Amino acid sequence: MGKMLGGGVESVVMNYYRHVDRSKVQFDFLVDADSTRVPEEEIKALGGRVFRIPPYQHPLRYRRKLVKLFREEHWPIVHSHINALSVFPLSAAKKAGAPVRIAHSHSTMGKGEFAKNLMKLALRPFSNLYPTERFACSEYAGRWLFGKNADFTVIPNAIELEKFRFDPTVRQKTRKGLGVSDDTFLIGHVGRFMPQKNQAFLLDVLAELLPQKPDTMLAFVGDGPDRPDVQQHAQELGIDDHILFLGQRTDVNHLYQAFDAFCLPSRYEGLGKVAIEAQVAGCPCVLSDQVPHEADISRKTSFISLENKSSWISTVLNISSQTANRQIETSNTCAEKYDISASANRLTSLYVSSAESANGWEETL
Incomplete structure (x- = not known):
């Protein structure tokens, strides 16, 4: 998740977590240690765990911790929600042998954030190196990160x-x-x-x-x-x-x-x-x-x-x-495609089929 600070991406992920079939799929959350708004009580009540890791601004410690966790926990699916920065956790997941690695594009770029935009532009060419699957919140966001002709799945930012x-x-x-x-x-x-x-x-x-x-x-x-x-x-x-x-x-x-x-x-x-x-x-x-x-x-x-x-x-x-x-x-x-119940069922099926096809399926993920 990167830094959980009470933003829109966190609310999208938590909304899906509340509605996925947790008898088939369970979420654990990897968050930067300097996150300020982590809903730990709710995550634990839903059966998940929270792992705090060094912030990505400390790349060596960040990567070492990720590789260690991926090897210890054997998660069959690693789903990264940090846009162009997904290069880092997904490269660590590949090194650790995680069979399904999902890069999820939630954003693009624009004026007003010079340093941030330079980093996005530097990392974007590597966005297709490590994921086995690509998700995006919109066609626009998917094309921006993965390329105009890339194959990706749109997972809408669904709501109740x-x-x-x-x-x-x-x-x-x-x-x-x-x-x-x-x-x-x-x-x-x-x-x-x-x-x-x-x-x-x-x-x-x-x-x-x-x-x-x-x-x-x-x-x-x-x-x-x-x-x-x-x-x-x-x-x-x-x-x-x-x-x-x-x-x-x-x-x-x-x-x-x-x-x-x-x-x-x-x-x-x-x-x-x-x-x-x-x-x-x-x-x-x-x-x-x-x-x-x-x-x-x-x-x-x-x-x-x-x-x-x-x-x-x-x-x-x-x-x-x-x-x-x-x-x-x-x-x-037109709003029906943003219905969280239907979208969460679809995401559950995507997770299950991805894990099965990668021979990483267990009774509960």
């Missing part, structure tokens, strides 16, 4: 659809809990505070939008290293009284229903699971054009360049003028 379906009672209760009045236009964003998610852009949009729509609030859900800078920028713009910093939340499914619009100004995304969740909740979405169009399951999502701030403002204003007559669509067949 019913948990996110719109409920007017939940909306009213959640807005009341946030202290947001019925006539306030509430824009929402969910994401870790880091360069990729580009939250400061939304502050600039809000600052120019407020003179035209003064009854607007912006709610940030999440935490991360960039949060203090974003808070300071809000103060410098003089709009901090229009912003809610909600931190890490366990009721994100309810928050989507409180939002009148959802914005994701990411510099890059593998898919954008939060946009899927927002649409299932019936929330109009405005996304950067660096988010894959596979994230549009409502066929009503706007994708706008980050270079065109005025278009972001006009699109959000247009949404605000329609909220009074907003129709919530809860029967969306």
Whole structure:
């Protein structure tokens, strides 16, 4: 898992873990020792174990520990969720003789992270050397890491659809809990505070939008290293009284229903699971054009360049003028491929067939 810090990939993996057939497949988690949000109690309750290993920034100790663990535990499947960095654990898994080695692409790259992008570009040519199978959260993410003509399987960032379906009672209760009045236009964003998610852009949009729509609030859900800078920028713009910093939340499914619009100004995304969740909740979405169009399951999502701030403002204003007559669509067949129950059953079958074909099958993996 690399570093478990409360991000989107961790939530995807944990969601699958809760729903796979654990009589056939069991997960153990290898996490960097400096991880800050490891749900150890839940993992242990579900039958798994957590192994803390040296951070990958210490490559020699990291690799030695991995090879040692792979040899001791004899896991038939090693599934790496750390994108271009999967080169390191999967090379160790191959050295230790792990028969099934899965590289999983959850992301891509974009502007704003120079050093990180250099590392991704350096490692990407080696992404096909060590895996026996390739997974990706979207076609876009798979092609980016493995190549345009590579053979890979799309494993969607699936969710509990019913948990996110719109409920007017939940909306009213959640807005009341946030202290947001019925006539306030509430824009929402969910994401870790880091360069990729580009939250400061939304502050600039809000600052120019407020003179035209003064009854607007912006709610940030999440935490991360960039949060203090974003808070300071809000103060410098003089709009901090229009912003809610909600931190890490366990009721994100309810928050989507409180939002009148959802914005994701990411510099890059593998898919954008939060946009899927927002649409299932019936929330109009405005996304950067660096988010894959596979994230549009409502066929009503706007994708706008980050270079065109005025278009972001006009699109959000247009949404605000329609909220009074907003129709919530809860029967969306495009969302069905993101149903976690069906997706987890499929993943279980993929694990079992992979282990069997590699002669690594045991009664319980």
